[in-house]
Amino acid sequence: MTDILTNSAPETDAPKGDLLSKFDGMIELRETVLATGVEDPYNLVMEKVLSPTRAICNGRDTILLGTYNYMGMTFDPDVLDAGKDALEKYGSGTTGSRVLNGTYQGHKECEDALKEFYGMDHAMVFSTGYQANLGIISTIAGKGDYIVLDIDSHASIYDGCAMGKAEIVPFKHNDIEAMEKRLRRIPEEAGKLVILEGVYSMLGDVAPLKEMIAIAKKYGAMVLVDEAHSMGFIGEKGRGVAEDQGVLDDVDFIIGTFSKSVGTVGGFCVSNHPKFDILRLVCRPYVFTASLPPSVVATAVTSIRKLMHGANKRAHLWENSKTLHRGLIELGFPLGTEEPQSAIVAVIMPNLERGAMMWEALLKEGLYVNLARPPATPAGMTLLRCSLCAEHSAEEVQTILQMFERAGKAVGIIS
């Protein structure tokens, strides 16, 4: 049923056999929005990047509030030096798979840094976070196995499920009872994997991991938690929501990314499973792609090690998140969560058209946020997603609030 819905295209006069005509509905929607004269939210170019929080976007000096650069590591001097040094010493790329000629000293150091960061026995570095989910999920859960997952899971999780051909059983977002009911109905002897996220990126809300993991274990399921949006920030040592809720040791597989708090690109899985290393040979998205360039892994290592000691930055980021959240509520904007739960603050827009207008008004004020729309969003919502950075100053957060006030009044979303 779901498949039919996403692919339903209206009748058109497209030439017969045009495989792209299935996207006509989307083309039409896009043209309708752009016809109102707004700048294209999905075609922004950053001409210059000045810092983790500032860039020149479409010719304007812009505060960045939608980059997931939570800990602001992208311009850290130590991180940059490590990257330059590795570029000089090891060259621009590995031109090879991790299992052939693509594992350099830096890749091992990166996995060592991750093992230390999480206090776990094994780590595997992938070329992107998407591939980490795709690879681990499709490899461990195959035909005949069951995957029980939150309906709001990221696309990379769903794609991993589909690639592995396991039975996919979604449950209502963050609903503990709905999850348990489904686990109870699965044949006892079947292999079971429960997939959860620490922070859900659309609304910025946190999962009740402690309760959910306890139930998963009760039914003999293995547990995978995606901590993409919590690593580096949430938890005393920045290990994520599982650390914060005291259940890190009960998680079988943690998935994460280098493209958020770590500030570069790449993905990983850490685990205490004694047989974990066999996955290097059987995980296709790990084997059949080139490994990360030496400069990228060198920046990742330096950044991960600095994040271990990032308590002050974490505290400042929490302050920023709380200030923005409270300020937007006071201005009258409806938000995705009642209390700030992460570094993501999602502002709910009345519809796509007004959302696009508000997005453009903010851009003209000099503020970049993410415009998120269905089907990526839950409940068909249009969201202006704000992700804060530890490098935003307290004054910048006040400036951001003033921009929201002016833009919101101009577009008529607040009074």
Next chain:
Amino acid sequence: MDIAEVDKRIRALIEPFNKKGVEIKDSTTFANDLEFDSLTVMDFVAEIEDEFDIIISMNQQAEIENYGQLVTAVHKLQDS
């Protein structure tokens, strides 16, 4: 439970989701005739799962396009 009873129960469950009062036949499709979006599908599937104490995985859902197919699938699932 025989297929007539399954049909009767699903008919009752579908009612609150059938906002336009479309006549339900075996050939009635969820996507086009009933205009279910993905959220409605999720809620509707959850109701059926709870009513019959079964699981309809997304893999199985992908094969179900119309009402008749749903009744047949649920009948088979609750029997096994």
